Amino acid sequence: MxxxxxxxxxxxxxxxxxxxxxxxxxxxxxxxxxxxxxxxxxxxxxxxxxxxxxxxxxxxxxxxxxxxxxxxxxxxxxxxxxxxxxxxxxxxxxxxxxxxxxxxxxxxxVVAPDAKPPLKLVTVEYVPTRILDGIKSLSYGSNMLATRIAVERGGTEALLVTPHGRVLEAPTSAFFVSFDGETVVTPPLSDHILDSITRRRLLSVLGDRAREEVVTVESLGRAREAFLASTTRDVQAVVAIDDIDLGALPGPVTLAAGEAFAAHVADELGA
Ligand SMILES: Cc1ncc(COP(=O)(O)O)c(C=O)c1O
Known part of the structure; x- marks a missing residue:
């Protein structure tokens, strides 16, 4: 990293x-x-x-x-x-x-997008500390450990999931998944994830192509595409989650989200 x-x-x-x-x-x-x-x-x-x-x-x-x-x-x-x-x-x-x-x-x-290793996510069990809801605190030891565990298990990044099988986010990124190849869903803030600024902007830019919805680990087997989103990643395609292969190339929904976000940033910065 x-x-x-x-x-x-x-x-x-x-x-x-x-x-x-x-x-x-x-x-x-x-x-x-x-x-x-x-x-x-x-x-x-x-x-x-x-x-x-x-x-x-x-x-x-x-x-x-x-x-x-x-x-x-x-x-x-x-x-x-x-x-x-x-x-x-x-x-x-x-x-x-x-x-x-x-x-x-x-x-x-900033790491150039083509220098970033392909995102192979490994699910890691995690229970958000409720008391830190709404706080981007310096206490990131557990997030850093989750990434290390994912790497030990052959992945490149962790996908944090609860012991009850709910998908949350990655240690430093929001998670989006597409089940229908047209729209994306991202777990709701009520699941005690960070109120990511990239996630919020994507939800607004994608309009009815994106929504907040509970995502279960069990449903990931039906995923057609997934991506992580954050200040440092923008939109980055996920190629695999555990043994679920999503393909080496970003799918159309991920590409469209990446383009929409890049256009939004350029527009806001007056480029
Ligand atoms: C736990 C967590 N989720 C999501 C994100 C992405 O947030 P943002 O889009 O504001 O960078 C971060 C960023 O550090 C994070 O730490």
Missing amino acids: AGPTDDALAILDGTILPAAEASIGVTDLGLIRGDGVFEVIAVKDGQPFAFEDHLRRMATSAENLRLELDLGAVERELRALIEAAGPTATASVRFMVTRGGRRIGIVEP
């Missing part, structure tokens, strides 16, 4: 510096307990996509986590970091706020 590198550009409490020089104290509960919030924002040609949505979600996360947050400082520092990344930067910007009160932003590289 691509991550920040030491030479990446960072911002720490308003000061821009190389990531290697940005450090916080070891007693920060953001580190000790994963107690804090974060966002990852896509930057395309120097422009952030869905900037306000991410700010709003961070504010909600902080409020729900009872974390003090200076939203004005977050916005200023994000804008400063994006500007420092340059007018042609296509990247992801991660921004974290810790319980210790530190604000940290890092510019992360």
Whole structure:
């Protein structure tokens, strides 16, 4: 998984510096307990996509986590970091706020779509922590472990499913599946998944070609296509789920969703 590198550009409490020089104290509960919030924002040609949505979600996360947050400082520092990344930067910007009160932003590289390994999902049992509903918190150990378990089992990414057989999402992405080759469904937020911004935008852009609906593990055997969606993936086709083969090439529904989303982003950024 691509991550920040030491030479990446960072911002720490308003000061821009190389990531290697940005450090916080070891007693920060953001580190000790994963107690804090974060966002990852896509930057395309120097422009952030869905900037306000991410700010709003961070504010909600902080409020729900009872974390003090200076939203004005977050916005200023994000804008400063994006500007420092340059007018042609296509990247992801991660921004974290810790319980210790530190604000940290890092510019992360984007993996080109053709350099991403094909998505072979492996179902991994997972029970969402209800108390973290509506919080994009720094506590991502279980999500990272789910991906590692999926890789150990021969896949490239996990598909989180409940012990009662409901499909939820991937560790850092929303899940969409098509059963009829024309429309897609995605699990509802009432299943305690993250309110993904990409998922929300796709539901709106696809109109009556997409809906929220409970997805069972048992129903996956009837899947014709599936894809993951997130800030860092946009729309990425799934080639297999456990022993269900969905074909190496993205199907027409996935292609149409990817194109509709790309057009929506370009339109919003005024390209
Ligand atoms: C658990 C989870 N689901 C879905 C997503 C996708 O959300 P977004 O579209 O806002 O990037 C993420 C992103 O980090 C996530 O962590």
